[in-house]
Amino acid sequence: MNENEKKVIEEIIINTVKKLLVERDCxxxxxxxxSNKHMHLTQEDIETLFGKGHTLTNLKDLKQPGQYAAKETVKVIGPKGSFDKVRILGPARPESQIEISLTDARTIGVDAPIHESGKLEGTPGIILEGPCGRIELKKGVMVALxxxxxxxxxxxxxxxxxxxxxxxxxxxxxxxxxxxxxxxxxxxxxxxxxxxxxxxxxxxxxxxxxxxxxxxx
The missing domain is CATH 2.40.40.20 (Barwin-like endoglucanases)
Known part of the structure; x- marks a missing residue:
């Protein structure tokens, strides 16, 4: 084990102990x-963008159990601009959803409302472009509450x-x-x-x- 690996392990231990003490006492x-801009996609949309049978690759586990940042990224295209390499979070979900900030929304010309995650009614759509395909979502763009x-x-x-x-x-x-x-x-x-x-x-x-x-x- 090299020095960098030791430092990473020590940092994980310190942060874990600190978290447990805070939750117990305070x-x-x-x-x-x-949260930076990111998206959650259905398996169908993942396969359209990355190819039939494709599944997301876990790049890094997130704090919420079972959630992870995927290696895969997608281009997000709005009426006035676009963002390259927007990260997908896994696993696949029942509905596709893109979460951006108000600044992001203005940059690409999308009137994204502030919504609770998962509540897609009344949200605008957007275009997603991957290495194997392109999708025009009818809804799903929001600023997460x-x-x-x-x-x-x-x-x-x-x-x-x-x-x-x-x-x-x-x-x-x-x-x-x-x-x-x-x-x-x-x-x-x-x-x-x-x-x-x-x-x-x-x-x-x-x-x-x-x-x-x-x-x-």
Whole structure:
């Protein structure tokens, strides 16, 4: 084992211990994950873009159990511009969905609403282009509503139910309170808050920062 590998392992251990201590002693402290533009695709759309029988390749596991960043990327084409190499997150989903920031939406000329992930009604479509094909989606482009993935034990400690809304306070020179943060509660979730790049940059935040939950009364 070389020095770089040792440092990676030490960092993983330190971050894991820190996370466990925070959840035990301060359950209202949640770690932040910043979401860049990405997409979730159906298996049918994956095969149209990458070839019949193609399955996604796991590039990196994400914090949410079973979720991963795929090696595969796709070109996203809007009325006024495009983005190359937008990452797909796996595994395949029942419906295709593209999550971008408001800045991204304006850049490519798409009127993307702020929606809860998975709620596709009222969302616009877009063109996706892969190495083996092209798809014109009729819907699915959104700015994801800020949210927290919350396991059941943490939700019980904080008296928060699935679909409740909370406020979240940050620290630092750009101290901010984010209101209308959706709590998504499930025994399948790891404890993590998601903001998009616009929101995180405006508040001067980084991945793995800890934020304070303020339940709405």
């Amino acid at each position: 359950p209202n402290r949640v770690v932040l994950g910043i 800020r949210h927290i993935h919350m396991p059941l034990d943490i939700a019980e400690k904080l008296n928060i139910k699935d679909k409740d809304y909370v406020s979240v306070e940050t620290e630092g020179i750009r101290k901010t309170i984010f209101c209308n943060v959706l709590a998504r509660v499930s025994e399948k979730f790891d404890y993590e808050m998601h903001l998009d790049t616009d929101e995180a940059n405006a508040a001067g935040l980084n991945n793995n920062d800890y934020l304070k939950i303020i339940p709405n009364r």
